[in-house]
Amino acid sequence: MVTSLEKISSEAFRFLESSFKFQRVLSSETLVRWESNNVFVQIRYDAHRSFEVSLEIGQTVCKLPQLGPPFSLGEVLGVAGLPLAQRPFFQASTEERLKAALNEIAQLLVRYGLPFLQNDADAFVALTQQRRIDCDIYAQERDLRQIREAADNAWHVSDYRTVVKLYRDKREFLTATETKRYEIALKHLSAINPAS
Numbered sequence: 001m002v003t004s005l006e007k008i009s010s011e012a013f014r015f016l017e018s019s020f021k022f023q024r025v026l027s028s029e030t031l032v033r034w035e036s037n038n039v040f041v042q043i044r045y046d047a048h049r050s051f052e053v054s055l056e057i058g059q060t061v062c063k064l065p066q067l068g069p070p071f072s073l074g075e076v077l078g079v080a081g082l083p084l085a086q087r088p089f090f091q092a093s094t095e096e097r098l099k100a101a102l103n104e105i106a107q108l109l110v111r112y113g114l115p116f117l118q119n120d121a122d123a124f125v126a127l128t129q130q131r132r133i134d135c136d137i138y139a140q141e142r143d144l145r146q147i148r149e150a151a152d153n154a155w156h157v158s159d160y161r162t163v164v165k166l167y168r169d170k171r172e173f174l175t176a177t178e179t180k181r182y183e184i185a186l187k188h189l190s191a192i193n194p195a196s
Contacts, residue, residue: 004095006032009043012102015110016041020117035060038119041109042070043102045092053090053101055109057116059124071116071127073108078130079123080112084137144173151178160185 006027013034016022022034022041033042038061046052056070074087090105092098115123147166154162163185167174174182 012106051091051093055105075130079126160188
């Protein structure tokens with residue numbers, strides 16, 4: 001799809017220039033970027049494959065030893081308290097959907113991103129912490145998926161010892177079905193070896 005990302009994003013994010021004195025410094029079919037003295041905001045659009053639309057924000061100057069990668073809108077929403085699983089994901093395969101996505105992204109930025117647009121140092125520290133939290137949650141979810149798959153395989157071949165071993169340290173994260181399987185596996189092991 002040939003897009004008018006520049007035109008649509010200019011309309012949706014007009015407030016960056018009028019209210020926050022950002023200037024558009026880059027514009028292409030896949031990227032539009034605005035900068036103030038210390039902060040940048042950019043919209044990325046994968047117009048040819050995934051049709052993903054995303055917003056990134058970061059500091060152009062900071063006191064840290066080096067600038068890190070830009071932060072996502074999802075991380076901004078995380079700082080505002082929105083759980084990882086509830087953060088929006090935007091895709092747009094038509095110009096109409098692109099316009100709707102960009103308008104929603106702009107509204108979220110206005111609602112939750114003002115401290116970042118104003119280069120609030122504490123807000124960017126909170127974003128860095130949110131990124132660590134999100135990484136930890138992602139790693140934990142990845143590990144749980146692997147444990148669940150291995151435990152499910154063990155359950156189907158009645159390998160109760162493996163089921164118990166895999167679930168034992170993850171009981172607080174188990175679903176009702178997994179908890180029941182864990183209890184049944186424990187009973188089977190106790191019947192075989194009362195000392196287990």
